[in-house]
Amino acid sequence: MIKLEKEPTSTSPHILLDSEMGKFLIEGKSFPEDSKHFFQSTIEWIKEYKLENPKSFDLSINLYYLSSSTIISVKQILIILMDYQKSGIKVTVNWFYDEDDDDIKKTGEDYMKLTNLNFVFHINPA
Amino acid sequence: MDLSKEGTPEHTIFAEKVDQIRTACSSNGSKEMVLHIGELDQNQVNTISSIVETQMVNIGVSKGVIKRIFNIAIETLQNICFHAERDNNGNQMTYFIIGRNDQEFTIYSGNLLPNENADILVTRLERLKSLDEANLKKEYLEVLSNGELSQKGGAGLGFITIAMKSNNNIDFQFQKLNNKLSLFSMKAIVTQDK
Numbered sequence: 078m079i080k081l082e083k084e085p086t087s088t089s090p091h092i093l094l095d096s097e098m099g100k101f102l103i104e105g106k107s108f109p110e111d112s113k114h115f116f117q118s119t120i121e122w123i124k125e126y127k128l129e130n131p132k133s134f135d136l137s138i139n140l141y142y143l144s145s146s147t148i149i150s151v152k153q154i155l156i157i158l159m160d161y162q163k164s165g166i167k168v169t170v171n172w173f174y175d176e177d178d179d180d181i182k183k184t185g186e187d188y189m190k191l192t193n194l195n196f197v198f199h200i201n202p203a
Numbered sequence: 204m205d206l207s208k209e210g211t212p213e214h215t216i217f218a219e220k221v222d223q224i225r226t227a228c229s230s231n232g233s234k235e236m237v238l239h240i241g242e243l244d245q246n247q248v249n250t251i252s253s254i255v256e257t258q259m260v261n262i263g264v265s266k267g268v269i270k271r272i273f274n275i276a277i278e279t280l281q282n283i284c285f286h287a288e289r290d291n292n293g294n295q296m297t298y299f300i301i302g303r304n305d306q307e308f309t310i311y312s313g314n315l316l317p318n319e320n321a322d323i324l325v326t327r328l329e330r331l332k333s334l335d336e337a338n339l340k341k342e343y344l345e346v347l348s349n350g351e352l353s354q355k356g357g358a359g360l361g362f363i364t365i366a367m368k369s370n371n372n373i374d375f376q377f378q379k380l381n382n383k384l385s386l387f388s389m390k391a392i393v394t395q396d397k
Contacts, residue, residue: 191347
């Protein structure tokens with residue numbers, strides 16, 4: 078599938094969805110004006126990629142800041158990954174946070190409880 | 204009618220509110236850190252939030268507190284952008300002010316809303332204010348699991364986020380300006396050591 082890449086801006090994260098390289102990541106700050114619109118292409122890409130029946134899907138999320146509407150958009154992405162899992166695709170969500178950032182860690186833990194997906198937590202190097 | 208024109212009763216109420224906050228921000232050892240009055244669009248949201256962050260870093264505020272204030276600033280400013288009403292001339296009457304003293308930061312914001320929205324919002328905010336930490340988190344998880352983004356971009360998590368990041372130290376006020384519009388004012392306090 079053609080890769081999707083969005084360069085980071087001061088209000089939106091870097092997004093890379095590259096099936097050839099097996100790299101799937103969302104990283105940076107996220108408080109776009111219209112979160113629904115901003116994440117639309119990402120959501121569509123991930124939905125479509127499922128049709129290729131990948132064996133596994135490892136998504137890395139390293140967000141320093143998430144606005145409340147981003148929190149809902151990320152949940153929508155994770156809901157698609159629940160579909161992946163139901164179809165037998167092995168899903169891993171790598172959740173990155175800074176050691177002193179309890180709020181971001183908790184956001185990841187909330188998503189894990191909500192979705193029952195396999196989350197692996199990583200502390201960012203200082 | 205241009206409500207933002209000096210001399211109208213509406214403008215007087217607005218100006219008095221802003222003056223009152225600015226006075227509070229410059230007495231008893233408090234300082235005004237950020238002040239924005241008037242039009243507010245997404246570009247200004249970005250500029251103001253970036254100023255907020257830079258100012259906090261410059262005075263050596265801890266990362267955790269900066270992130271809490273930044274969270275509240277973004278939710279507040281985006282709320283105003285999405286939901287604030289304009290006056291008859293299409294002018295926005297908004298304010299966004301941050302004051303600080305040794306112990307805490309206070310984030311003040313205000314915008315116009317239609318009178319008919321006041322009751323719903325009062326009920327909602329009064330309920331949020333009454334929740335303790337555990338119940339606030341429960342409310343957050345409930346909205347997170349059921350929430351969808353509306354056309355306007357909101358999901359109902361904005362006020363919950365503001366309440367959570369301030370340890371539920373929020374207050375609000377509606378002042379009726381005329382038979383159509385009210386001034387909705389809100390304040391959230393973030394203590395330094397949290």
